[in-house]
Amino acid sequence: GSFYHCTTDQNAPNPGLFIDGLGLVGLLLNHQEAQLIISQSVQALFGEGAETVVDTQVQDTWEIDAKSVSFKNSRWQTYVDQLASKTVWSTLGVAPYTSKPQCDLYKLLLYQQGSHLLPHQDTAKAPGMFATIVVVLPSAFQGREVHVSHAGTTKILDVSQASGFDTSILAWYTDVMHEVKPITAGYRLTLSYNLIHTSPNIPPPALPEQMNMLPLRECLEKWNANGFETTPETPLVAYLLHHQYSSDNLDNGRECLKGKDVNMIAQLLPVAKSLGIVICLGNLERTVTGIVEDEGYGYHRRGRWG
Known part of the structure; x- marks a missing residue:
């Protein structure tokens, strides 16, 4: 298995993204709707020791909590479940003897020009969480490469060329060090999911040692x-x-x-x-x-x- 996953899907369904207080969001995301999303968002928090704080020098991102986000296309949840239990599951090398994972929406995240994230490791946001899945929705942007590192190996995940009309899926184990470079143009709209271990009699997946x-x-x-x-x-x-x-x-x-x-x-x-x-x-x-x-x-x- 690998410590990360990166694919682009031209056939992904339109999620029918609905945000409380805003309504249905069109994709491809345009400048006007991006600004409306920002008006409903808060600055993303960053973990600093035992506390979470706003620090735009570390992470300059807008976020909306999962409870304010829903999907009008019934096929979207099926699509996400397939990603979690088959596509990402296989790439990360999770043992085939475990049961279907739980994939919970954590945040909707919007990045604008200059948005970035300094190197860090994800914290487990729920019991049993072992990986993060990031779904990049159609939203044209430039830059914003993701650098993932583990055991002396660094990979650069760049999905900007397909960002206009395709959906991209990124994933990595929570212990993987990752950095997000600044956006140089446009907006990047993503859905962040927690991938959670649910098998009661099997130990949770661990970061592979290659x-x-x-x-x-x-x-x-x-x-x-x-x-x-x-x-x-x-x-x-x-x-x-x-x-x-x-x-x-x-x-x-x-x-x-x-x-x-x-x-x-x-x-x-x-x-x-x-x-x-x-x-x-x-x-x-x-x-x-x-x-x-x-x-x-x-x-x-x-x-x-x-």
Whole structure:
């Protein structure tokens, strides 16, 4: 899986965007309607420690809360659900064994010339939230590239060329560092969604570490084909997890996993399944038995003081 997603959809439905106090908003967004949206908006807040503040030096954006936004096109929610549960879900590499995610509208955001966002990481705005989805509605603009960074890799997401008449979808894990460059012309109208984990018995998705599974697959394929001169007498290969788990923990299966173990198992399962290999979680105990050598000191001491 990837730490981000970026696509443009020429066939996305018109959402029938409706804003309380303003009414139905036409798309492609024009200057007049953009100004009307601003009249119904407030300056976006920015997280600073435990507080949220308005700081246009960090984030210069207009926002409208989700409760004041609705969609008159009934196909829009179906479209968003498909994005969340299939398109974005697949790109981010979320394990296929989890249930359908919950995708909640968080804010409507409007950016004008000069609007920007300095590098930061998203905070979880709801329990179980693990990623952000940004839907860029038809609104012609220039600039506003999004720079996403993880594990030493930076990608530039630029959807400005298709902004006039197409809908673009961006997404990233909440822990991904991202920066939004200033708009140089026009307006950018977006819908920000929280992608929320809903599977009760499976750990929440974790940011992928870009593990290269090809060498492992090749090794397991060779093992399956008896390609090694020597193999373990017991057909078992053990791998140490990063965290320690009690037997009671492991009784809960994958739900008990933490940190790097979540991502590692999520990437290993599809490989193992395709090769007919079973993966089990367990504790390995080593027991050493033998006779303690007695040099006689204990006996004489007892005799002396007995």
